[in-house]
Amino acid sequence: MCSFNLKTSILLVGLTSLALAAPHKRATCDRVLLVEAADAYLDTIRSGNVSTLTPILASNWTYTENNKVIDATTGVIAKSLVIDHSRTNYDYAQCATYTELISASDASKPFVIGSQIRHNDDGKVNSIDIIASTTNSWLFNATKTLSYVVQERWDTIPEGKRDKREAIQAAGDAYMDMWSNATAHQAVPWGTPCTRLEGSAYTGKGAADDSCQPGIPSNHNQKPNTHRRYVIDEEMGSVSIFCIWEHMMNAADSHEFRLEDGKLRYVHTMTECGGKPCKL
Numbered sequence: 001m002c003s004f005n006l007k008t009s010i011l012l013v014g015l016t017s018l019a020l021a022a023p024h025k026r027a028t029c030d031r032v033l034l035v036e037a038a039d040a041y042l043d044t045i046r047s048g049n050v051s052t053l054t055p056i057l058a059s060n061w062t063y064t065e066n067n068k069v070i071d072a073t074t075g076v077i078a079k080s081l082v083i084d085h086s087r088t089n090y091d092y093a094q095c096a097t098y099t100e101l102i103s104a105s106d107a108s109k110p111f112v113i114g115s116q117i118r119h120n121d122d123g124k125v126n127s128i129d130i131i132a133s134t135t136n137s138w139l140f141n142a143t144k145t146l147s148y149v150v151q152e153r154w155d156t157i158p159e160g161k162r163d164k165r166e167a168i169q170a171a172g173d174a175y176m177d178m179w180s181n182a183t184a185h186q187a188v189p190w191g192t193p194c195t196r197l198e199g200s201a202y203t204g205k206g207a208a209d210d211s212c213q214p215g216i217p218s219n220h221n222q223k224p225n226t227h228r229r230y231v232i233d234e235e236m237g238s239v240s241i242f243c244i245w246e247h248m249m250n251a252a253d254s255h256e257f258r259l260e261d262g263k264l265r266y267v268h269t270m271t272e273c274g275g276k277p278c279k280l
């Protein structure tokens, strides 16, 4: 499977149109199905045995890692990692999940990984799409990232206070547009406090006026962040966006946003530069 570029771009275009299509409910998609698959995936991350996933996979499933379609048995999923932290978000409209996971305590293979898992109409897993950051990735330090993540509060947003998926996605997209659009920052619903965890760099000080705005792009003539794939969870107020980070070495990038009361509260990023040290 070496014709990565062509294959990947076809796949990514496919996923983008899937993400943008009007949400429709599948009779077979419920929390039980999504939890089972996300848990099976985490078990595989621990064991490194990809064959244990076979019962839940569609026959034509694809494994994508850092924006390349590869054989799963050569990927991070087969490395047998310690899981120090994981959180899964659920998107019923797309029958998909997003899982953030951190493997820090085995210093020989530290990883911070985002995974989007998509199911087909029969409920089988159609794709596992992973951004796997590690040594050399942008601002990478799994121990530090873990120390910040465990202090944050990602609880379920009470019914009646939830933002609509369109609003959550629009907030994430406006943020992702700031590199290529001079007015996009005006469309970001900046919240206070707001904290950004960029790799292992944390903008938060635990203060009531923590802001996510320091350090946002001032150059709006950069390449856009393309091939976006989304997982949106209204109960969590979150959107996971995977993309090609074109303005930094065409890196593989994961941005996750959480809104509270319509305002941006948390931003988490993972950016992997094809195994090379990430450089602006």
Ligand SMILES: *[C@@H]1O[C@H](CO)[C@@H](O)[C@H](O)[C@H]1NC(C)=O
Pocket (backbone or CB within 6 Å): 049, 050, 051, 052
């Ligand atoms: C991997 O999982 C498969 C399916 O459950 C099992 O048959 C096989 O023995 C496992 N391999 C190892 C090395 O544990």
Ligand SMILES: *[C@@H]1O[C@H](CO)[C@@H](O)[C@H](O)[C@H]1NC(C)=O
Pocket (backbone or CB within 6 Å): 058, 060, 061, 062, 120, 126, 127
């Ligand atoms: C697998 O086949 C199904 C049914 O034809 C299709 O909907 C799905 O997109 C295919 N999956 C991939 C990853 O190509």
Ligand SMILES: *[C@@H]1O[C@H](CO)[C@@H](O)[C@H](O)[C@H]1NC(C)=O
Pocket (backbone or CB within 6 Å): 141, 142, 143, 144
């Ligand atoms: C990660 O950060 C911690 C805490 O700042 C530091 O002690 C450690 O040396 C860092 N690890 C690496 C691999 O840079």
Ligand SMILES: *[C@@H]1O[C@H](CO)[C@@H](O)[C@H](O)[C@H]1NC(C)=O
Pocket (backbone or CB within 6 Å): 174, 177, 181, 182, 183, 184, 186, 187
């Ligand atoms: C730039 O962002 C603004 C605010 O979101 C939006 O209204 C406008 O359509 C965007 N422009 C382009 C060219 O995408």
